[in-house]
Amino acid sequence: MLQRRWVTLFGLILLMAGSSQPGRSKDNLVTFTANHEKLGAVLRNIQEQxxxxxxxxxxxxxxxxVYRKFNDTPYEAVRKSLLGTPFDFVQQTPDLWVIVPRSQTQGLPATLTGRITDIYLQQPITGVNVYIDGSDLGTTTNRNGEFILSQIPPGKTTISVKRIGYHDLEFAVLLRGNRRKHVELALEPEPVFTQEVVIEEKILPKENSIILLEQKITKAQLQTPPLKNDGEVFELLHQQPGVSRRDLDDVYPHVEGGSATEVVIELDGMPIYVPTFGKNRRSVFASTIVESITLHRSGFGVEYGDAMSGVISIQTKDVKDVGFTTKGTASLTGLSVNFSKNTNKLGVSGVWRNGKFNNGLDYFGQWEGLDIFTKLEYRPAKNHTVTLLALISRGAFVQSNSLQTGELVSQNLGARYDFEPGKKTHVSAIVYQSSLDDEQSEVGFKLKARTNLTGMLSATAGIDFYNLDTHGTVALDSLDLYKVARNIDTSPGAGNFYLPIATDPADLFMQRASVLTPYLGVNLSHRLWRISVGARLPADVRLDGVYFEHRAKFVVMPTNFLNLSVSQGRYYQFTDRSYASEAKSGDNRGRGEFLVKVSNAEPSYADHFRLESGFHLTRSYRFSIAYFDKKYHFNDRAYLTRINSWFWTIPLQGGLSRGYEYWLGKTTGQLQGWISYTMNNQAYQTELGTYFKPYFNRDxxxxxxxxxxxxxxxxxxxQYFRSSGYPERLWSPEHVTISRENTPEVFAEKFLTDPARLGATRQYALGLTWSFPGFSNENLLTFVASQTVQETGDGFDGGFEFWASISFAK
Known part of the structure; x- marks a missing residue:
């Protein structure tokens, strides 16, 4: 019966097509809200408007x-009204559109429309050639920079864009049958040389040209490599230069030789306390909420502080989806549900994610993690936005041979206000509160203003404050695996502990600080260079003294494809927001190495120096090479080393980390991805001058x-990954003789300075993603398989993992 109706319908189309009359311009908007209205009524409303x-x-x-808000052209209104239905539409004439089964339009040609502008002047470019690579199908832009390229076969197509005086552009686009896709393109000018005339570029180059200093990882890059555990975002960080980890199942990032305790992680500007679940196997951030990740390496700017190694800034997706959208994912490790809803002034999005994971230690079995994220955005007036953020996680955050906590609940709550009083000024303020059950509590605020004073001069000013209190109730050796003394006596000859600094093991993780930091930065830009200088003045209001942090960066841009930069600064750190995250790294049966805080008297700091060169090889290829040098000055850090039930707390004076980073990336085309390589030399220095490599060192x-x-x-x-150069401590009885009478310095000299051998780890991973039709075009089926091989002096060890997931979107 249904087939007969469609046959009759097509007969009517042929009769009506001959008498159709042109209507008004189809650029007029269709504006109304459909609240559970029948599709026929919605289509009639679109016809009228x-x-x-x-x-x-x-x-x-x-x-x-249909449940949707419309403020679109007639074409977009019809397309959106048919989402989630088995229908599509065909334009018989400009005024006559026919609703047909979607199965009958999958093979029809597609249309690509767009507008091309100058990347610097923001003006439309006329006469640009736009064509399908390898075919005769093409067009040119009009005086408004607009083009229409029709009759394109459905599928993945490579589009070439060329015009004299501009760099060529080539990009890949995925087009569905009978669909129209719009793109906004910008071309970069290039000098044109002839025998008589030289046309030179006289406009400012792009601002964001250095690749690794403040590397922005886009949403598209999140989908490039095979990632397990519902798109684990921290896994992607470990595939970038200068980022390392102790084990392949440890996702907590170490930036350029620093420990995990020296990294600050922010979500939309809100500092996150305890960003990973038990044994650091998964972060609390679902990839579906992430719009981009910015990795700030050595030499980062004046806006960030309280971090000696680096800053990871996660930006969530804007709440801009029309109507109500949902996405559900089921995998071998758990479930997740995403949603978003937007109106004129109010938008909300969120994710619920639950998973179970093998711990990797037989006596732990499985652990479970749950995280819930919600973002509420209110726009009371133009250029005013109020955002509420909530990230709540539940799980066992620390599990290792030496340290363990039970199931805890982490809460991160924030309220943000963004205001643009003019085109050249932006003001933001955020207040936040975080807690980890009764173990930790932090409250704070951040106020920042950025303005362009002149065409070349801009300034950034702000003030940060936080009050943090960590009670430190983690107990050493709480698993009772190695003869733990019930009544701990910390004297050198008593029990099984030797802790020369801490009077109580809980003090190793106890922190109290109230830090107030005003800062100011100035940027001066020219066509060929850019200078950024600034200063931060942090002070713990509970203690005496104000500290001075200077920041400086100089960038030279002699050509459009070459950028050179040098940056230098001092970075103080008062607290550690990882809550014993180091406890897992370096830990094994009968031994372990951890970096810990032992007092709150003085903050530690690091001096950074960085050189970087960035090359824009083509539109698709970019290359960067960087040299970094960091010198650490420790005032409250110690190296906690454990062999069976004996502990040595080794006071640290400082350390160093220096090396080279290389990155080559291809961002468009049928093949996309990157290659990164890091060479690093990292060492700690004890109070008496002994140097040794920490467990997380990677050469x-x-x-x-x-x-x-x-x-x-x-x-x-x-994906292929290989890290090498980490020390293998030979601490078994046949290699060492342990005496509780050894002082920490003697222990460091005897067992840490000269590792008997170095280990290496490599991993191979392969993934396949299939996008299949359904309620929308975003349904995905994903498979990931990985093989890990660990090279040690005793031979090879490793394991195979398989992960699969299916996602449905509507």
Missing amino acids: GDVRLVYVNSIVDSFT KILNISMAYFLNASLKLQG
Whole structure:
């Protein structure tokens, strides 16, 4: 019966097409809200406002209801009203559109529209050639920079864009049958040389040209490599140069040789306390909420502080989706549900994620993690936005041979206000509160203003404050695996402990600080160079003294494709927000190495120096090389070393970390990805001058991450990773003789300075992602398989993992 109705419908189309009359411009907007209205009523409303004629069968389309807000062109309004239904539409004439089954339009040609502008002047470019690579199908832009490229076969297509006086542009686009896609493109000018005339570029180059100093990882890059555990975002960080970890199942990032305790992690500007679950196997951030991640390495700017190694800034997606959207994912490790809803002034999005994971230690079995994120955005007036953030996580955050906590609940709550009083000024303020059950509590605020004073001069000023209190109730050796003394006596000859500094093991994780930091930065830009200088003045209001942090960066841009930069600064750190995250790293049966705080008297600091060169090889390829040098000055740090039930707390004076980073990336085309390589030398120095390599040292790190689009629906992903140069401590009885009478300095000289051998780890991963039709075009089926090989002096060890997930979106 349904087939007969469609046959009759197509007969009517042929009769009506001959008498159709052109209507008004189809640029007029269709504006209304459909609250569970029948599809037929929605289509009639679009006809009236858009002045188009829609042909359909009422009895069929009215079996579907629509809940959506419309403020679109007639074309977009019809397209959005049919989402989630088995229908599509065909434009017989500019005014006559026919609703047909979606299965009948999958093979129809697609259309690509767009607008091309000058990347610097923001003006439209006329006469640009736009064509499908390898075919005769093409067009040119009009005086408004607009183009229409029709009759494109559905699937993945490579588009070439060329015009004299501009760099060529090539990009890949995925087009569905009978669909129209719009793109906004910007071309970069290039000098044109002839025998008689030289046309030179006289405009400012791009600001954000240095790649690694403040590396921005986009949402598209999150989908490039094969990532397990529902797109683990920290896994992607470990595939970037200068980022390392102790084990492949440890996602907590170490930046350029620093420990995990020296990294600050922010979510939309809100500092996050305890960003990983038990044994650091998964972060609390779902990839579906992430818009981009910015990795600030050595030499980062004046806006960030209280971190000696680096800052990881996570930006969540803006709440801009029309109507109500949902996405559900089921995997071998758990479930997740995402949602978003937007109106004119109010938008909300969120995610619920639950998972169970093998701990990797037989006597732990599995652990479970739950995280819930919600973002509420209110826009009371133009240029005013109020955002409420909530990230709540539940799980066992620390589990290792030496340290363990029970199940805890982490809460991170924040309220942010953004205001733009003019086109050149932006003001933001955020207040936040975080807690970890009764173990930790932090409250704080951040106020920042940024303005362009002149065409070349801009300034950033702000003030940060936080009050943090960590009670430190983690108990050493709480698993009772190695003859733990019930009544702990910390004297050198008593029990099984030797803790020369801490009078109580809990003090190793106890922190109290109230830090107030005003800061000011100034930027001076020119066509060929840019200078940024600034200063921070942090002070713990509970203690005497104000500290001075200077920041400076100089960038030279002699050509459009070459950038050189040098940066230097001092970075103080008062607290550790990782809550014993180091407890897992370096830990094994009968031994372990941890970096800990032992007092709150003085903050530690690091001096950074960085050189970097960035090359824009082509539109698709970019290359960067960097040298970094960090010198640590420790005032409250100690190296806690454990052999069976004996502990040595070794006071640290300082340390160093220096090395080179290389990065080559391809961002467009059928094959995308990057290759990164890091060479690093890292060492700690005890109070008496003994140097040794910490457990998380990695001399060399190589990573290759690629994605290859087999067709419009299938994507093949691959990754190769190898890290080497970490010390293997030979602490078994046949290699060492342990005496509780050894002082910490003697212990460091005897067992830490000269590692008997160095280990290496490599991993191969392969993934396949299939985008299949359903309620929308975002349904995904993902498979990931990985093989890990660990090279030690005793031979090879490793394991195989398989992960799969399926996602449905509506």
